[in-house]
Amino acid sequence: MTAINTVAKATGSRLPSWIRYEVTAFAVVAALGMVGYLLFPYDLALLTRIIAVTFLILSLDLVTGYAGVVTLGQAAIFGVAAYAVGNACLAGITDPVILLGVGIVAGVMMGLLSGVLISRFSALPQLVISIAFGQLIAALANKLSQFTGGSDGLAGFMPSAVLGVFEFDLFGRTSFGFSLVVLAVVLALLLRFVQSPFGLMCRGIRDDALRARMIGTAVYPRLIIMYGVSGAVAGVGGALAAINVGVVSLHSVSFELSAEALVMLVIGGAGHLWGALLGSVLFQLFGHFVGSTNPFHWLTIVGATLVLITLFAPKGLYAAAVSAVSKFRKGRVA
Amino acid sequence: MNDLLQLSDVSMSFGGLKVTQDVSFTLRSGDRVGLIGPNGAGKTTLVNLVTGNLAPMSGRILLQGEDVTHAGISHRVRHGLVRTFQITRLFQTLSVADNVALALLQRKGLAMGFLTSATERPEIRDEWTRILHVTGLESRAYDPVSVLAYGEQRLVEIAIALALNPKVLLLDEPAAGIPHEETHRVLDAIAALPADIAILMIEHDIDLVFRFASRVLVLANGKLICDGTPETVAANDEVRSAYLGSYANDRRSA
Helix, strand or coil, rough: HHHHHHHHHHHHCCHHHHHHHHHHHHHHHHHHHHHHHHCCCCCHHHHHHHHHHHHHHHHHHHHHCCCCCCCCHHHHHHHHHHEEEEEEEHHCCCCCHHHHHHHHHHHHHHHHHHHHHHHCCHHHHHHHHHHHHHHHHHHHHHHHHHCCCCCCCCCCCCCCCCCCEEEEEEEEHHHHHHHHHHHHHHHHHHHHHCCCHHHHHHHHHCCCCCHHCHHHHHHHHHHHHHHHHHHHHHHHHHHHHHHHHHCCHHHHHHHHHHHHHHHHHHHHCCCCHHHHHHHHHHHHHHHHHHHHHHHHHHHHHHHHHHHHHHHCCCCHHHHHHHHHHHHHHHHCCC | CCCCEEEEEEEEEEEEEEEEEEEEEEEEECCEEEEEEECCCCHHHHHHHHHHCCCCCCEEECCCCCEECCCHHHHHCCCCEEEEECCCCCCCCEHHHHHHHHHHHHCCCCCCCCCCCCCCCCHHHHHHHHHHCCCCCHHHHHEHHHCHHHHHHHHHHHHHHHCCCCCEEEEEECCCCHHHHHHHHHHHHCCCCCCCEEEEEECCCHHHHHHHHHHHEEEECCEEEEECCHHHHHHHHHHHHHHHHHHHHHCCCC
């Protein structure tokens, strides 16, 4: 956050102050995407998949990092949105932007439902309810094969050109560009959202729910609304996953994906949107490259690295990086 | 109609133990009342009954004439009943300014903004700046609450209470855990509160209560045994045996 603020001050001094930070954040994400494009021009499918999952991590950060609700059922929202988009596309709604809207609507509905169930409880019961909820949705996805294709997955749909101009190509350039722009827009909006009165109140609830009640806040409805917003973000991710790949599998609603999402969030830094972004990108890139260079021991290597990160950066890589930078600055001043 | 808070025959028991027995009292506009009583007298339970953390088994609680006996915590806060906590309960990771701003946003009905700014919004900023000035916390505005000394955290509690614009303010041991030489900062902050609100201070430190209160309630074994000026309370035999007796003994043995 501080680093971006410095960049914002240095580069965007001509922008009006109320939007400077958001515009800079948009530019930073776009620039990072361009770096990715230059580094891996033949692996755009990987980058596109990373972006779709990043929305899941951002959505998890909203409820877990910002509102203190611990959940292992977030993939349910992501997956249901992906199935909704696949079915909509099969039914003839092929415009990618409208499909994104379908994903958001499905995500909001699933988010509100999760919120009503999961944020009713706290601590361990909350975690257990979230797992049960996730498993229920996963079981339904397996059973309702006329909508989900069951274990074969839902396939055979093809979105039309983005804005009627950019056809989805074999190299995945359109998918990548489309996903990157959506990510930059959503992240900029979310950065503003978490600084808003509502976002600040959710952080207050995370710190001390009784205190929040004692300043007159109705806690439960706020958590449900936060879940709705989080659902919209997860819905965007699910929609992009379906649009880009053209297949939705049971993995997208699975417990494994929910658990991986929590791991990515924790190593990146819960309670920071940049941390969620960092954790998502690093974890997936790392998993991909370790997996392809050492296919026999890659899970061991990933596990050991996670243990090390948790030991030495318990608040996540983002927080560790921020404190390292501020120490370095202080050192230079002194 | 100056009765801001009215308790009539409020009772509460936990598994057969009567912790609050037929307690009745009234707080009016401008009242400065102390609530004292030995350990285990039921002071905290009484506060929890008033704020809505607990629901009484019988009796009625009126807040500005409205029956709130079974109303929730946040409802009572919105109707002017505010408390501070004996052990500070603050938004620990947020800054001092954010803590106060949240209370302001909530009170002004601005807490549901999704894309507007929060703490730095001009009308909010002006008000928390004023409140932090009154409570002597100006230089701490942007520090996270978790790095503040305990005494300063107590002041943040009072700052939040001020931001909620209370009609009735319950101060639960506002000086607990603060080094003696710093209690004056808390007392100064309390003295700066608006004159027309009613304040009930629950306190162990009798010197502090007698300095602050114009009226003292004494609780012993869940019963209100005395309600009067500090002088009458100090002269009351029942109070002496129930409370000041043990207090005096403590002094002697210390």
